[in-house]
Structure formats: structure tokens, C-alpha cells
Amino acid sequence: MSIVARPVPAFTLKQLAYLVAAADSGTVAGAATRLNVSPSALSDAITELETAMREQLCVRRRAHGLTLTPSGDRVVAHARRMLAEADELARAVGGTDTLSGPIVIGCYPTLAPTVLPRLLREFGAEHPQVDLTIREATQDQLADDIAEGRVDVAFVYDMLVSPETERVQLAAFPAHVVLAADHPLADRDTVRLADLVDDDLILLDAPPSSEHTLSVFAAQGLTPRVRHRTSSYEVVRTLVARGLGYGILVSRVANPRSYEGLPLVAKPIQPPVRPVAIDMIWAPNRPVPARTRALIGFARGLDWGAA
Numbered sequence: 001m002s003i004v005a006r007p008v009p010a011f012t013l014k015q016l017a018y019l020v021a022a023a024d025s026g027t028v029a030g031a032a033t034r035l036n037v038s039p040s041a042l043s044d045a046i047t048e049l050e051t052a053m054r055e056q057l058c059v060r061r062r063a064h065g066l067t068l069t070p071s072g073d074r075v076v077a078h079a080r081r082m083l084a085e086a087d088e089l090a091r092a093v094g095g096t097d098t099l100s101g102p103i104v105i106g107c108y109p110t111l112a113p114t115v116l117p118r119l120l121r122e123f124g125a126e127h128p129q130v131d132l133t134i135r136e137a138t139q140d141q142l143a144d145d146i147a148e149g150r151v152d153v154a155f156v157y158d159m160l161v162s163p164e165t166e167r168v169q170l171a172a173f174p175a176h177v178v179l180a181a182d183h184p185l186a187d188r189d190t191v192r193l194a195d196l197v198d199d200d201l202i203l204l205d206a207p208p209s210s211e212h213t214l215s216v217f218a219a220q221g222l223t224p225r226v227r228h229r230t231s232s233y234e235v236v237r238t239l240v241a242r243g244l245g246y247g248i249l250v251s252r253v254a255n256p257r258s259y260e261g262l263p264l265v266a267k268p269i270q271p272p273v274r275p276v277a278i279d280m281i282w283a284p285n286r287p288v289p290a291r292t293r294a295l296i297g298f299a300r301g302l303d304w305g306a307a
Contacts, residue, residue: 010052016079018045027065080149081286088289099291100129106142106154110233110251115155158277159208165281171304172275178247181263190270200227200245213248
């Protein structure tokens with residue numbers, strides 16, 4: 001039986017690593033400092049990579065940094081996966097049972113106070129050799145980060161999530177109304193959206209929260225009167241506590257006061273609205289390192305609460 005020899009690539013993992021570092025830093029000098037090599041050595045490696053691939057991968061301007069070309073974007077996306085697999089291979093050959101290496105955890109900002117402390121403290125204590133870093137971003141940004149390999153796992157609401165992800169549901173929570181303690185409806189057990197529609201809404205304006213809030217009203221044939229929009233969860237609570245309107249939120253906090261210390265109340269919506277699921281997502285098209293699999297299993301085993 002004849003053996004067909006596979007061609008040897010004309011480029012190296014080091015060249016790919018240099019290109020990825022330059023793309024992340026935005027400048028050759030910044031990437032060189034990060035990798036502890038000279039700028040000329042890094043620049044030469046990228047030039048050699050472009051020659052091997054017969055493509056211009058980036059545009060380098062002294063005053064404007066480095067910008068990837070469309071071909072460069074594709075190469076960097078593939079390079080991230082290849083470098084991650086190479087790192088995993090090196091760890092596997094090392095023969096140690098201790099989990100180690102980096103995990104980048106993405107999180108939607110309003111979920112971060114609920115999700116991140118438990119993972120960083122409890123999982124971090126169990127696996128001290130794993131380097132956990134976090135990135136907070138909107139869900140569309142996190143989807144891009146997952147696809148491009150900049151984030152390993154992300155915690156998001158089950159709304160506007162790309163179908164091109166693996167996912168597991170951790171919990172589900174219904175939206176609730178947030179009112180100032182002296183609001184006329186604050187003493188009710190539940191609040192009808194129809195009773196709020198003529199009041200001012202402080203809208204959490206960060207995808208997908210804004211879309212979800214407006215859809216809750218639309219499902220009942222209502223249109224809220226939006227007075228202020230903010231991408232900050234705490235700003236919503238602070239403005240509500242000041243009596244400037246009401247809020248519709250999903251995430252709950254144990255502290256019944258605003259950032260300024262003013263009292264707030266949270267009320268269930270009547271009739272009840274569909275609970276919103278909290279999902280953990282990751283890329284389906286590349287191997288999941290053992291350390292990331294361990295984090296996924298750890299998160300699935302926690303009691304996050306339920307609707």
C-alpha cells in the first residue's frame with residue numbers, strides 16, 4: 001500500500017502567532033512588546049507569511065497602526081483555532097492531569113454580577129492553574145467574539161443568539177417591573193403593563209434587552225412611552241429610584257436600593273410574561289480544550305435559580 005505524503009505548509013505557527021498578536025494589538029510595535037521580540041522580527045515574519053500565502057494580509061502604516069485585509073481577517077480566524085489546538089496538543093503531550101491555560105469568558109453586562117463572581121472564585125479555586133479573564137459585551141459582539149476565537153465561552157440571554165453556537169440553558173427568569181418605593185403602584189403585589197403605559201419608561205437600551213422589553217409590551221398591544229435610554233443597568237435603577245420613570249428588567253439584585261441608596265421595589269408582571277433563559281454558548285466548529293469543558297461542566301452543575 002502506497003503512502004501519500006502530505007505537503008509541508010510553507011508557513012509556521014510562529015508566523016501565525018505573530019499575525020494574531022499584531023491584529024490584537026493594532027500595531028507591530030505593540031505586538032512585539034507583548035511577545036518580547038523586536039518589531040523588525042515580527043514585521044519580517046508577517047511579510048514572510050504573506051509571501052507564503054501569496055496574499056496581502058494587512059496594511060501597515062507607521063502613523064495609523066495595522067489593519068487586516070479581508071484575506072487577513074480569514075487567516076486570523078483560522079490561525080486562532082490552529083494556535084488553540086497546538087496549545088492543547090502541547091498540554092496533552094505534557095501528560096499532566098492538572099488543568100491549566102487561558103479561558104476567556106464573555107458575558108452580557110447585566111448577567112456579569114450574577115455569573116462572574118461564582119465562576120472566578122469557585123472554579124478559580126478548584127483550578128488555580130487556569131487563567132480566567134473576562135470580556136463584557138453586547139450579545140452581537142459576543143457572537144462575533146465566539147466565532148473569531150477571541151472568547152471561549154459566553155453567558156447570554158436566549159434572545160438574538162446566533163444559531164451557529166453550541167449552547168446549554170442554565171436558568172430562566174421572568175422580567176419584572178422596577179419602581180420607586182413611593183410610586184403609586186409600589187404597594188401592589190403585581191403590576192399590569194397597561195397601568196404603566198402612560199408613565200415614563202427608563203429603557204435599558206443594550207441588545208437584546210431593549211428588543212425584549214418592547215416586545216413584552218407589543219405582545220399585549222401596548223406601546224410604552226420611553227423617556228430615557230441607557231445601556232447601564234444601574235443607571236436604570238438610579239433614575240427609577242429618583243422618580244423619573246419605571247424600568248423593566250430581567251436580572252434581579254439582592255440590594256433593594258439604587259446606587260445612590262434610594263429605595264426600590266421589584267414587582268411581578270401580570271399577566272405573566274415568558275421567562276427569559278440564560279444560556280452558556282461556545283463555538284461548535286473547533287475542539288473544546290479540557291479546561292473549557294471543565295468550566296462548562298462546572299457552570300451546568302451550579303444552581304442558578306429558576307423561574
